[in-house]
Amino acid sequence: MGPGPSDVPDRVLGALARPTIGHLDPLFVGLMDDIKTLLQYAFQTTNSLTVPVSAPGSAGMEACFVNLLSPGDTVIVCRNGVFGGRMQENVERCGATAIMVEDEWGEPVSAAKVAAAFAAHPEATTLAFVHAETSTGVRSDTAALCALARDHGALSIVDTVTSLGGIELQVDAWGADAVYSGTQKCLSCVPGLSPVTFSPAAVARINSRTQKVQSWFLDMQLVMGYWGGESKRAYHHTAPINTLYALHESLLMLREEGLEASHARHHRNHLALVAGLEAMGLEMAVAASHRLPQLNLVRIPPGIDDAGVRQTLLTEFNLEIGAGLGALAGKTWRIGLMGHASTATNVTLCLSALGVALARQGLAVSTERALAAANAVLAS
Ligand SMILES: *Cc1c(COP(=O)(O)O)cnc(C)c1O
Numbered sequence: 001m002g003p004g005p006s007d008v009p010d011r012v013l014g015a016l017a018r019p020t021i022g023h024l025d026p027l028f029v030g031l032m033d034d035i036k037t038l039l040q041y042a043f044q045t046t047n048s049l050t051v052p053v054s055a056p057g058s059a060g061m062e063a064c065f066v067n068l069l070s071p072g073d074t075v076i077v078c079r080n081g082v083f084g085g086r087m088q089e090n091v092e093r094c095g096a097t098a099i100m101v102e103d104e105w106g107e108p109v110s111a112a113k114v115a116a117a118f119a120a121h122p123e124a125t126t127l128a129f130v131h132a133e134t135s136t137g138v139r140s141d142t143a144a145l146c147a148l149a150r151d152h153g154a155l156s157i158v159d160t161v162t163s164l165g166g167i168e169l170q171v172d173a174w175g176a177d178a179v180y181s182g183t184q185k186c187l188s189c190v191p192g193l194s195p196v197t198f199s200p201a202a203v204a205r206i207n208s209r210t211q212k213v214q215s216w217f218l219d220m221q222l223v224m225g226y227w228g229g230e231s232k233r234a235y236h237h238t239a240p241i242n243t244l245y246a247l248h249e250s251l252l253m254l255r256e257e258g259l260e261a262s263h264a265r266h267h268r269n270h271l272a273l274v275a276g277l278e279a280m281g282l283e284m285a286v287a288a289s290h291r292l293p294q295l296n297l298v299r300i301p302p303g304i305d306d307a308g309v310r311q312t313l314l315t316e317f318n319l320e321i322g323a324g325l326g327a328l329a330g331k332t333w334r335i336g337l338m339g340h341a342s343t344a345t346n347v348t349l350c351l352s353a354l355g356v357a358l359a360r361q362g363l364a365v366s367t368e369r370a371l372a373a374a375n376a377v378l379a380s
Contacts, residue, residue, distance in 0.1 A: 001319060001320060001321050001335050001336045001337065001341060001346055001350055002320045002321055002322040002334070002336050003134045003135075003162075003295060003322040003334050003336050004134065004162070004182070004184050004185040004191075004336065004338060005184035005185075005190070005191050006184065006185060006186070006188045006336060006338035006339045006340060006341045007188060007339070007340050007341040008188055008189065008190055008246075008250075008340065009188060009250075009253065009340045011249055011253065012188065012189055012190070012246045012249045012250045012253070013190075013246075014249075015242075015245040015246050015248065015249035016190065016242050016243070016245060016246040017242075018242070018245050020241050020242055021241065023226075023235070023238050023239040023241060024233060024235065028239075028241065029233055031244065031245070031248055032227060032233075032239075032244070034248060035051075035052065035244060035247060035248050035251065036050055036051060036227070038248070038251035038252065038254075038255060039051070039052065039195050039197070039251065040197075041251075041254075041255055041259070042164055042165060042187075042195070042251060042254060042259070043160075043164070043169065043171045043179065043181075043195070043197045044169065044170045044171055044172060044173065044259070045171035045172045045197050045199075046172060047171065047172070047197045047198060047199055047200070048228075049196075049197065049198040049202075049203055049220065049224065049228070050195070050196070050197040050198075051195070051196060051223065051224075051227040051228075052183075052193040052194060052195045052196070052244065052247055053180075053193065053194040053195075053196055053218065053223070054193065054237060054239055054240050055192065055193070055194060056182060056183075056184075056191055056192055056193070056194055057161040057180065057181065057182030057183075057184075057185075057194045058086070058194075059194050059218065060161075060180030060181065060182065060194025060195065060196045061083075061086065061087070061090060061159060061161075061180055061194075062090055062215065062218055063180065063194070063196055063215075063218040063220065064157045064178040064179075064180050064196065064198075065087070065090035065091060065093075065094055065128075065157065066090075066094060066213050066214055066215045066218055066219075067178070067198075067202075067206050067213055067218070067219070067220045068126060068155060068157060068177075068178050068202060068205055068206070069091065069094040069095075069096045069125075069126065070094070070095075070096070070209065070210070070211055071094065071095030071096065071211070072095065072096065072097075073094070073096040073097070073125045073126065074096065074097045074099060074121055074123045074124045074125060075091045075096050075097065075098055075099065075124065075125065075126040075127070075128060076098075076099045076101060076114060076117045076118065076121065076124050076126070076127045076128070076154075077091055077098045077099065077100055077101065077128045077129075078100075078101045078103070078109040078114065078127075078128065078129035078130070078140070078145075079100055079101070079102055079103070080102075080103035080104065080105060080106075080107055080108065080109055080130070080133055080136065080138060080140070081105050081130065081133035081134075081135035081136045081138070081325075081326070082133075082134075082135035082325055082326065083130045083133060083134070083135065083159055083161075084128075084129065084130055084133075087128045087129075087130075087157070087159070088100060091128070094214065099117055099120075099121050099124065101113045101114055101117050105135070105136050105326055105327050105328055106136050106137075106138060106285055106286055106297065106328065107138065107290075108138050108139065108140040108141065108290045109129050109130075109140040109141075109145060111141060111144045111145060111148060114127065114129075114145060114148050115148055118148065118151075118152040118154070122152070124152065124154055125154055125155065126149075126154050126155050126156070126157060127145065127146075127148065127149040127152075127154050127155075127156050127157070128156070128157040128158075128159075129142075129145055129156075129157075129158065129159070130158075130159040131158055131159060131160045131162075131163045131169065132159075132160065132161075132162040132163035132166070132167065132292050132294070132295070133162075133292075134161070134162045134185070134295055134334075135325045135326065135328075135334075136286065136297060136325075136328065137285070137286050137291060137292045137295040137296055137297035137334060138286055138290050138291070138292065138297075139163075139167065139290045139291070139292050140290070142158060142169070142174050142176065143170070143173075143174040143175075145158075146158070146174050146175045146176050146177075147174075147175065149177075150175055155177040155178065155199075155201060155202055155205060156175070156176050156177045156178070157177070157178045157179075157180075158176045158177075158178070158179045158180075159180060160179055160180065160181045161180065161181050161182040161185055161194075162182075162185045162186065162292065162294060162295060162338070163181075163186070163292075163294075164181040164182075164185070164186055164187060164195065165185075165186035165187050165188075165254055165259070165262055165339060166185070166186035166262070166263070166266045166292070166293065166294035166338060166339070166342075167263055167266065167292065167293065167294070168263060171197055171199075172199075175199070176199070177198065177199040177201055177202040178196070178197075178198050178199070178202045179196065179197045179198075180194055180195070180196045181194065181195045181196070182194055182195075183195070183243075183246075183247055183250070185294070185338050185339065186262075186266070186294055186338045186339040186342075187247070187250045187251070187254065187339055188250055188253075188338070188339030188340035188341070189243075189246050189247050189249075189250035190243060190246050192240060192243050193240070193243055193244070193247050195247075198220065206220055206221065207221075217237065222236055223236055226239070265342055266293040266294055266337060266338075266342045267293045268377065268378065269293070269337050269342045269343065269344060269346070269347050269378075270291070270292075270293030270294070270296065270337055270342075271293075271377045272344065272347045272374040272375075272377040272378045273296055273335065273337060273347045273350065273351070273374065274291075274296065275373040275374055275376065275377045276347065276351040276370040276371065276373050276374035277296075277298055277351070277354075277370070278373070279366070279369045279370045279372070279373035279374075280351070280354070280355065280358075280365040280366065280367070280369070280370040281301070281365055282298055282299065282301065282354075282365075283298070283299045284296065284297065284298060284299070285297040285298060285299050285328070285331075285332050293337065293342075294336060294337055294338045294339075294342065295334055295335075295336055295337075295338070296334070296335040296336075296337065297324075297328070297332050297333075297334055298332060298333045298334075298335060299331065299332055300324075300330070300331055300332060300333060301358070301363055303361075303362075303363075304358065304361050304363060305361060306323065306324075306330050306333070307323075308357075308361065309333075309354070309357040309358065309361065310323065310333070312353075312356070312357040312360060313353050313354070313357055316353070316356070317349065317352075317353040317356075319349060319350065319353050321333050321334065321335050321336070321350070322334035322335070322336065335350060344378050347374050347378070348371060348374065348375075351367060351370045351371055351374055352367055352371070355367030355370065
């Protein structure tokens, strides 16, 4: 129950163990086509350039920046947590200029500040922001931010690593242009792949580049020689065959459950966890209006030893929760309810284990009341 990787279901682990076949085997090419279709469903898009990059979420992030940016570009980058800072690094390494829009950690990206940044920098070609900030448990309004980019003739780069499968994400309806995600958060697949999708406008920008993409491995025009096209596929790199079996299985599971049912499950378990934590006297650190159901930021009560509690959970209950990051380190815990780990059983386990760990440090909390409050939500 940390910030990822989440628990991987046996069905996905079983897929991982299937025999390795060639990356140009016709059966494997068929599986690649299935993966693209399943990813289009997960992202809610008809973008034909929708593929998994053969490396973790950070590589999908880098793929979006290196393919869309050219040296000298101006990019508006929103930072309200760890991952906005990484976007700035990517922009600068592309030889572009990052105009930073800062919001407090624990707050969503301010659309008003982004509008002001576009007014001050009409030359900006791109807007980059994080939909679901895993470092703080905050959701930003992706539809509104993508609309702002469009109104100013800019393209949007959106981090959906933690949102995909856990909360609503409508790539086409919201008009997001270059979107990347990861496999190990709400998809509950093993780490190591990064699904990406590029809108027709993003593809047009890539096709009209006058400079080569600085990364050979992440150059989407080269990657599409292997992943794209109706006809024959050319070797680019040896695909991580078994990891792709696992992704295929986890996407099948998502489609079987249905996106909306998955979102509803994440939402219900989140409400149950919050009800239990609050009944215990703990406080959530993010306002209810922009909380992520899959990543819950909880304030550590005064006088409680952060690492000591996490140690008790891990050694005695085999339960991992995340520490706070940056300004929130030592002040908050990050409790994940991601993908396959978003279950009523985990909510109950977490509340019971926290009750024991807090009592051990002299804080009297009522686990019974917490469980009753959580169960009331789960039963409703
Ligand atoms: C986890 C995460 C990433 C990075 O993904 P990796 O698979 O660790 O490279 C990027 N952005 C967000 C919001 C994340 O939560």
